[in-house]
Amino acid sequence: MTQRRDTDSSVGTAKARAWLVLLLAGAFEVGYALSVGGSEGFTHLTWSLVGAAFFLLTLFALSVALRTIDIGIGYAVWAGIGAVGAAILGPVFFDENLSSTQVIWLAVIIAGVVWLKLSDRPTSDA
Structure with missing residues (x-):
């Protein structure tokens, strides 16, 4: 019985780590999107190199997270984080507008990401 609890605990810890890595992958995705915007079609070397670095980091972190999280859920959350982050930070760093x-609709995406995370909780068979 004790061994089962240890296993359940380690599975929960692995899931939590995977979700943290997925959040990190989402942050890297936002960095990638903003860097690509700053590169102006990869015509500015510094922005292009930063974009390439963020691209590699986001793919690596996403692949690590998807070892534990279902690919459909993980990819949707990752894409949602990237989309919302880029949309919110675009006006901060570039001459972009964000309408009410x-x-x-960004709030709808955020709600969807939260519900996807909540749906990933294990169900009890008892």
């Missing part, structure tokens, strides 16, 4: 309608 866009904010509402």
Whole structure:
């Protein structure tokens, strides 16, 4: 019985780590999107190199997270984080606008990402 609890605990810890790595992958994805925007079609070397670094980091972190998280859920969360982060930070770093309608739809994406995370909780067979 004690061994089962240890196994359950280690599975929960692995899941939590995977979700943290997925959040990190999402942050790298935002960095990649903003870097690509700053590179202006890869015509600025520094921004292009930063973009390439973020691209490699986001793919690596995503692949690590997807060892534990289902690919459909993990990819959707990763893409949602990237999309929302780039949309919110685009106006901060570039001459972009964010309308109230866009904010509402970004909130819908955020709600979807949260619900996907909540749906990943293990169900009890008892």
